[in-house]
Amino acid sequence: MEENTAGIIFIEVTHEELRKRIMGDVAKKRSEITDEDINSQQSIARNRAFSLAKRLDVPFVVIRNKSLDEAIQITTNFIEKIESKKRLLLEQKSLKLKMIKLDLNSMWNSHWLLSSLRKEVRPLVIKKFVESGNTFDPQDLEHQVLFYLTTISPGLIKKSDIEEAVEQQYLIIEDRIKKKLSTEEALYLFRGLKEFYPDLNSRHRLNLVNNDGNLFAIGDGRSFEVYFKKVDPQDRVVSLFTETLHYVHNGRSGRDIFALYFKGDKYPWAIETTESGAFARKYKRDALLAHGINPDNAIELTRMYVLPGSPLMSISLMDGLVRNYYKKRGLEAFFTCTMPAYSKTKSTTIAGGLNKILCIRKLKHLFLPVNIQGKTCWRMVTKRELERKEYTGEIKTTHSDFYLLPKVDVYGIIQKKSLLSPLPELENNVICF
Numbered sequence: 001m002e003e004n005t006a007g008i009i010f011i012e013v014t015h016e017e018l019r020k021r022i023m024g025d026v027a028k029k030r031s032e033i034t035d036e037d038i039n040s041q042q043s044i045a046r047n048r049a050f051s052l053a054k055r056l057d058v059p060f061v062v063i064r065n066k067s068l069d070e071a072i073q074i075t076t077n078f079i080e081k082i083e084s085k086k087r088l089l090l091e092q093k094s095l096k097l098k099m100i101k102l103d104l105n106s107m108w109n110s111h112w113l114l115s116s117l118r119k120e121v122r123p124l125v126i127k128k129f130v131e132s133g134n135t136f137d138p139q140d141l142e143h144q145v146l147f148y149l150t151t152i153s154p155g156l157i158k159k160s161d162i163e164e165a166v167e168q169q170y171l172i173i174e175d176r177i178k179k180k181l182s183t184e185e186a187l188y189l190f191r192g193l194k195e196f197y198p199d200l201n202s203r204h205r206l207n208l209v210n211n212d213g214n215l216f217a218i219g220d221g222r223s224f225e226v227y228f229k230k231v232d233p234q235d236r237v238v239s240l241f242t243e244t245l246h247y248v249h250n251g252r253s254g255r256d257i258f259a260l261y262f263k264g265d266k267y268p269w270a271i272e273t274t275e276s277g278a279f280a281r282k283y284k285r286d287a288l289l290a291h292g293i294n295p296d297n298a299i300e301l302t303r304m305y306v307l308p309g310s311p312l313m314s315i316s317l318m319d320g321l322v323r324n325y326y327k328k329r330g331l332e333a334f335f336t337c338t339m340p341a342y343s344k345t346k347s348t349t350i351a352g353g354l355n356k357i358l359c360i361r362k363l364k365h366l367f368l369p370v371n372i373q374g375k376t377c378w379r380m381v382t383k384r385e386l387e388r389k390e391y392t393g394e395i396k397t398t399h400s401d402f403y404l405l406p407k408v409d410v411y412g413i414i415q416k417k418s419l420l421s422p423l424p425e426l427e428n429n430v431i432c433f
Helices: 017-025 033-056 068-093 111-130 138-149 160-181 183-189 236-244 282-290 312-328 347-351 383-389
Strands: 009-011 060-064 098-100 207-210 212-217 222-230 256-262 270-276 298-306 332-337 355-361 366-374 375-381 408-413 430-432
Touching: 009 033, 009 068, 009 312, 017 033, 033 060, 068 270, 068 282, 111 138, 111 160, 138 375, 160 236, 160 366, 160 375, 207 312, 236 270, 236 298, 270 312, 282 332, 282 355, 282 408, 282 430, 298 312, 312 332, 347 366, 366 383
Parallel strands: 009 060, 298 332, 355 430
Antiparallel strands: 098 430, 207 212, 212 222, 222 256, 256 270, 270 298, 332 408, 355 408, 366 375
């Protein structure tokens, strides 16, 4: 006969109630029963129930000394959990996934072409920063130029193309910042680009440390108290960081938003936004299921931006703090998207606990034409932005001859909750979309 046990509930009552029941058993007359006897019997019964659950590979729960209402609530939650597992198992079994072999360590390096282009782009970016006299993030300009250069066939990229890309992308960034930031705000937020500020300083960076839950940015005789806290989604600083300053320039936050502040400061110097896995795109949900994770009990890290000159270790420590926040709320895993093609190191991502590959996807960049000061410039856009706008005009995209390493979605386990097991074929393979 097929075993159909879905879960085991073990109910323990108080010693007084159990003694009353035992002494009332007329079939087994007893003169006395001690607390030691009761503990021994309960231990034997509990271990047998647990061993059975383990043998049948089903969930197990103990209800100990609870009122009737409490016991009913625990049982209801337990049954809902079992039903959820059944549903997730059915979804997992129906997955049709393409898999390839991949070594994350060997992939996490910019390939030679982007490395070579960066050496050409960087001096031009610094020159533009110095000559313009304006305040902006040079790394943002560097990224935008590199992204745009992928729209040209590698063998056809000339020095003039790089110079033109720097000029175009600078105009876009300058226009964006002037529309969103006052001169005073820009000077203050980008103070880390100057050499004489003690808190944010690109040349003499502090180190962020977590001392028994207390955060400090320290170094060279300097010490600043740091606060980690949630930010109101309606706070202007959120759109400022995610739409104006972050290199994607398109906000995306459907859940909690976290920030790091120096004590007494009005503006944070780091912001991280999140989105529930329940709202993730289907391919991400499929990948989570394949790895044995309940998508509805996972959190996606969607945007992370730190101001120039921010303390070292900011990103990894922020990810760790966010992880602990969701651990207390019973979430199972967190995940995010990375671009190894442009990454100089994977250490910051892995240090925060995001050290496993969820899936990989083809990387390509999309650009729309915008008119700035009478000049046609090409602004990078996301696929989500295009879908929202239902844009039908001209689009530039990464050239078919420009090979880019794929995007890599990575994840970390916060705590095991879903009771699912990863698909066995994932042991030596990576999901590819």
